[in-house]
Every structure is written in structure tokens, then in C-alpha cells.
Amino acid sequence: MHLPLHIFEPRYRAMVSDALVRDRRIGMVQPRDESTPPRLFDVGCVGRIIDVEALPDGRFDIVLEGLTRFTIVRELDVATAFRQVEALLETVGESEVLSSAERAAVEIDARRFADAAGYAVDWNAVGRLDDESLVNGIAQIAPFDAASKQALLEAPTLSDRADLVVQLMQFFGRHDQPGGTLQ
Numbered sequence: 557m558h559l560p561l562h563i564f565e566p567r568y569r570a571m572v573s574d575a576l577v578r579d580r581r582i583g584m585v586q587p588r589d590e591s592t593p594p595r596l597f598d599v600g601c602v603g604r605i606i607d608v609e610a611l612p613d614g615r616f617d618i619v620l621e622g623l624t625r626f627t628i629v630r631e632l633d634v635a636t637a638f639r640q641v642e643a644l645l646e647t648v649g650e651s652e653v654l655s656s657a658e659r660a661a662v663e664i665d666a667r668r669f670a671d672a673a674g675y676a677v678d679w680n681a682v683g684r685l686d687d688e689s690l691v692n693g694i695a696q697i698a699p700f701d702a703a704s705k706q707a708l709l710e711a712p713t714l715s716d717r718a719d720l721v722v723q724l725m726q727f728f729g730r731h732d733q734p735g736g737t738l739q
Contacts, residue, residue: 557689557696559603563616571638572605572616580605583626583643586706593639598628599710602645622692624648625709652714654687662718666694669725673699691718700724 563572575582585600603620610616626643634640654662663682670677682690695708695717704724711717 557622557692558606559620559622559696561618561620563618567637569614569616570636572608572618574636574638575605576608581623582620583641584620585628585641586702596628596631596639596641597706599706600626600628600643601709602626651686651688654691654715654718658715658718659687659690661722662690662694665722665725665729666690669698669729672729687718688714691721694721694725698725698728700728704728 563569571582581602581604583600583602585596587594588597589595602623602625604623605618606621607619608616609618625646627646629642629644632640632642666682667677667679669675685693691714695705698721700708708717708720708724711720
């Protein structure tokens with residue numbers, strides 16, 4: 557998937573500058589807590605900067621293309637403004653395909669979720685998406701909490717991710733529950 561980002565914090569501006577002179581890849585991982593510095597989740601995603609606009613004041617507008625997941629081995633002791641880790645990259649295999657029942661469940665619940673939230677969706681375009689793009693697209697844009705997004709990232713297979721995204725759409729799409737945070 558593609559993720560547009562506006563880079564304004566000095567440490568991330570330094571990270572993007574560094575990545576642009578290297579291999580254009582950066583790792584993204586969520587903080588686990590609010591300590592200083594925050595502990596990190598073990599699993600993140602490597603992205604390649606595929607589009608960049610350097611702004612006159614040093615900020616950047618970039619588009620990241622997700623490449624693969626990684627698992628942190630250890631955080632490195634570095635002098636850079638941005639954090640760095642040693643990580644194991646996941647081997648990218650063949651594209652996965654959902655069964656017709658799994659695909660139908662995702663599409664049915666996506667339609668219910670979108671209708672309940674009042675989202676305008678081009679369902680013809682959705683029907684043309686491959687299974688990975690459909691499931692990963694929902695995982696990326698749905699307004700799930702950080703813990704849910706992390707669980708989706710860590711789901712080992714497309715089928716597992718599809719099952720979880722359906723469960724999350726059902727949970728977060730319910731309007732009879734206050735809040736909407738999973739623990």
C-alpha cells in the first residue's frame with residue numbers, strides 16, 4: 557500500500573534526508589507506550605520513499621510504498637536524531653488469495669461498515685481489487701485504534717488478517733457501544 561506523509565519533526569526530517577542518500581527505505585514501528593523514549597512494538601513495516609517533495613523550510617511531503625514487515629532484534633545505540641534498529645526482514649512470498657467465502661465476508665462487512673459510518677465508496681472499484689489490496693486497504697484506512705492496527709500488521713497470513721479485519725469492522729461498526737477501544 558501507499559502512505560502519504562508530511563514530515564515536519566526535525567528527527568524525521570533527518571531520517572528522510574538520510575534515507576534519500578541511501579536506499580530510500582525507512583522502517584515504521586508504533587510506540588508501545590508513552591515512556592521517554594517510548595518502547596517499540598517488535599513488528600514494524602519497511603517502506604520505500606517513492607515520491608518526495610522537499611519544501612523550502614526543510615519539511616518533506618513523501619509517499620511511502622510498503623515493502624515488507626520486520627521484527628526488531630535490538631535497538632542500536634546511535635548518535636543520529638532518529639532511532640535505528642537491527643531487524644529481521646520478512647521474506648516476501650507469492651501473493652496470497654482468499655477463498656471465495658472469505659472474500660465475500662470481507663466485502664459484505666466492508667459495505668455494512670462503510671454504510672454505518674456514512675462513507676462514500678466506489679463498490680465497482682472495490683470489486684476489482686485483488687484480495688491483498690482489499691484487506692490491506694481496509695486495514696490502512698479504517699479508523700481502528702493503534703492496538704487493532706498493530707494486530708493487523710502482525711497477522712501472519714492474509715486469511716488471518718481478513719478474519720481480523722472483519723471482526724474489527726463488526727466491533728467498531730457497532731453504534732450501541734460507547735468508546736470503541738479493544739484491550
